[in-house]
Amino acid sequence: MRRILVGFFVVLALVFLLIPSGLWAGGDGFAEKIIYTQCKNCHRFEGKPKSRFDLKAPDLMWSGVKYQRPWLLRWLIGQEDNLYPNGYRWDKLRFSGKHMILMKEEAVVIADYMEKTFHDPRVKKSSIDLSTFTEMEARLGALIFREYSCLGCHQLKDDNGKKRGGPVSVDLFDAGNRYSLDWWTRFAENPQDFTPHSGEYLADISPRKLRHLIGYVMTLGVKDFKFYEPWKAEPFKIADVKRGAKVYKEYCAQCHGLKGKGDGPGAKGLNPKPTVHADLPLSDFPINYLYNLIYFGGKSVGKSSNMPDWGLTLPMQSLADVIAYVRFTFKGHKE
Numbered sequence: 649m650r651r652i653l654v655g656f657f658v659v660l661a662l663v664f665l666l667i668p669s670g671l672w673a674g675g676d677g678f679a680e681k682i683i684y685t686q687c688k689n690c691h692r693f694e695g696k697p698k699s700r701f702d703l704k705a706p707d708l709m710w711s712g713v714k715y716q717r718p719w720l721l722r723w724l725i726g727q728e729d730n731l732y733p734n735g736y737r738w739d740k741l742r743f744s745g746k747h748m749i750l751m752k753e754e755a756v757v758i759a760d761y762m763e764k765t766f767h768d769p770r771v772k773k774s775s776i777d778l779s780t781f782t783e784m785e786a787r788l789g790a791l792i793f794r795e796y797s798c799l800g801c802h803q804l805k806d807d808n809g810k811k812r813g814g815p816v817s818v819d820l821f822d823a824g825n826r827y828s829l830d831w832w833t834r835f836a837e838n839p840q841d842f843t844p845h846s847g848e849y850l851a852d853i854s855p856r857k858l859r860h861l862i863g864y865v866m867t868l869g870v871k872d873f874k875f876y877e878p879w880k881a882e883p884f885k886i887a888d889v890k891r892g893a894k895v896y897k898e899y900c901a902q903c904h905g906l907k908g909k910g911d912g913p914g915a916k917g918l919n920p921k922p923t924v925h926a927d928l929p930l931s932d933f934p935i936n937y938l939y940n941l942i943y944f945g946g947k948s949v950g951k952s953s954n955m956p957d958w959g960l961t962l963p964m965q966s967l968a969d970v971i972a973y974v975r976f977t978f979k980g981h982k983e
């Protein structure tokens with residue numbers, strides 16, 4: 649019994665030593681004190697979305713689900729650059745100073761408190777699975793980012809690290825390290841639900857393109873983002889040439905011809921003509937090239953958009969099978 653008691657006091661003493669004295673009041677109490685006496689001077693932690701011109705700083709009522717924790721901690725201890733190139737309130741004198749800086753231990757307690765407290769029931773698990781996100785999807789997302797004017801108001805960095813784009817709203821070149829996928833997916837669904845006057849630029853987008861754009865933003869700033877390589881997955885390991893022949897007949901022969909001679913009925917009106925597979929060493933074409941060409945269509949690899957995309961039509965196994973078939977069958981004129 650005595651030994652247990654002594655042990656207890658030793659542990660207690662250690663805890664005292666390890667926790668900075670300012671926090672000893674208890675984590676939540678400390679966090680509440682800072683948040684409601686200091687952060688609240690500028691940020692709102694409750695209420696309905698309002699015009700930026702009625703706010704001093706971004707709203708934080710959903711801050712518990714918006715950020716990736718390492719980013720939040722870096723932000724709170726002053727290790728991140730400002731997000732708004734012209735200040736959050738560009739209509740006022742430019743806020744050039746640094747954001748309020750906390751000590752590491754304080755930041756941890758505040759981040760804990762935020763993650764526990766400031767939830768948003770609208771934010772659900774994202775329908776987008778980043779573990780199957782491919783490099784081509786990110787490339788297509790980058791095009792959509794431009795096509796849908798995002799660059800008009802948000803900055804990215806070019807290959808030389810120079811900022812590009814209109815500095816109206818938050819910088820996005822590091823977005824992949826900042827946002828939680830769940831929050832960003834829900835935000836994209838209707839930005840006005842969070843920040844009025846941010847525009848509904850994605851209202852007419854297809855689910856597939858939305859996936860490309862959302863995923864692309866989640867790669868921004870992420871070093872060595874691990875792209876998925878579908879051609880290394882199971883369907884390709886068990887791909888079957890015979891099954892592939894059937895797929896070819898159903899989906900490809902109409903243009904490329906039953907024997908790959910480019911003489912299907914669809915070939916007549918097309919320019920450029922459907923490639924004569926029988927002349928090509930498709931056996932030597934890189935598998936990722938064939939995958940992207942067939943899954944995303946000709947234009948994704950700089951070819952004619954009359955070469956259709958089959959990603960939404962063919963199940964992955966059929967795609968793997970037809971690729972196995974064309975690589976097995978068309979070897980150019982080597983033999």
Ligand code: HEC
Binds near residue numbers: 688723736748758
């Ligand atoms: C003097 C006003 C002020 C105070 C006090 C303040 N902030 Fe901020 N905060 C801002 C401004 C302005 C921005 C946007 C800065 C920018 O341009 O990058 C910001 C940005 C943030 C962001 C990123 C918001 C986003 O999603 O873009 C977080 C998180 C944040 N503050 C947390 C806090 C916390 C926690 C506290 C209290 C410990 C705090 N702030 C105190 C003014 C303030």
Ligand code: HEC
Binds near residue numbers: 706798801802
């Ligand atoms: C006309 C300017 C404009 C365009 C175009 C625009 N945005 Fe925004 N965006 C805003 C504004 C304004 C906000 C709200 C935040 C703020 O007050 O600046 C915002 C917010 C965001 C946020 C959340 C920022 C945060 O940290 O809270 C993301 C992410 C975002 N936009 C991405 C995009 C993408 C992707 C596109 C293209 C589909 C796009 N935006 C197009 C102005 C724009």
Ligand code: HEC
Binds near residue numbers: 900930956
């Ligand atoms: C509607 C007609 C059409 C159909 C159907 C079609 N293709 Fe094509 N395909 C084309 C055209 C046109 C080109 C030539 C593109 C170019 O040269 O810009 C082409 C080119 C190709 C190429 C050569 C790409 C290169 O780099 O030279 C391959 C491989 C290919 N298609 C495979 C397929 C497969 C596999 C299918 C069936 C799943 C298929 N195509 C179905 C029209 C079609």
